[in-house]
Amino acid sequence: MSYTFKTSIGNNGYTGTILIPEDIATQLAVNKIKRVVATVKAHDKEITLYAGIAKKHGVIYMMFSKANQKALGVTAGDSLSIEMHEDTSKYQAPMTEELEAVLLSDYEAFEIFESLLPGKQRNIIFMVYRVNDSQKRVDIALNIMENLKIGNHEPIKFEKLL
Structure with missing residues (x-):
C-alpha cells in the first residue's frame, strides 16, 4: 500500500522530522508498518529516504537529517511532498x-x-x-x-x- 501526502518539516529536539498526518499514522499502526521507503520532493528535487516510523508525545514522524534537508534545499517549516510505502526488503535498508x-x-x-x-x-x-x-x-x-x-x-x- 502506498501513501501520498503533503507535510512540513518539524523538529523533535535533536534532528529534523517529517510529520505524518494522523489519518496515515493510524493506517500505519493498524497495518503494523514500522519502516518505510519514502520519496521526498521539494523545489523540483527529490530524494529517497529509508526510515523508521517514530512516535513522541503523540506525534508520528520520520527522522529527516540535516544532510537530507540540505540535499533538498529545505529547512524546518518548509513544505514537502511525500510518497511512501512499507519497506518489505529483507534488511529494511538499501543493500548495496x-x-x-x-x-x-x-x-x-x-x-x-x-x-x-x-x-x-x-x-x-x-x-x-x-x-x-x-x-x-x-x-x-x-x-x-x-x-x-x-x-x-x-x-x-x-x-x-x-
Missing part, C-alpha cells in the same frame, strides 16, 4: 551490490552478520550505503567483515583494520 558481494564471498562474516540484531545490520548497511565511491564501499565492507570476525559486533566501535 558491494556489501552483498563481500558477504557472499566470506561465509564466516555472512553468518555473523546474519546473527546480528536487525538494527545493527541496518547500521552496517547504511555505513556502506552513504559512501558514493564504489571502491570505497568495497573497502569499508571488507573492513566491517574483518571487525565482525575478530568479535567486534558494535558498528559504532569498528576500527580501521585494512
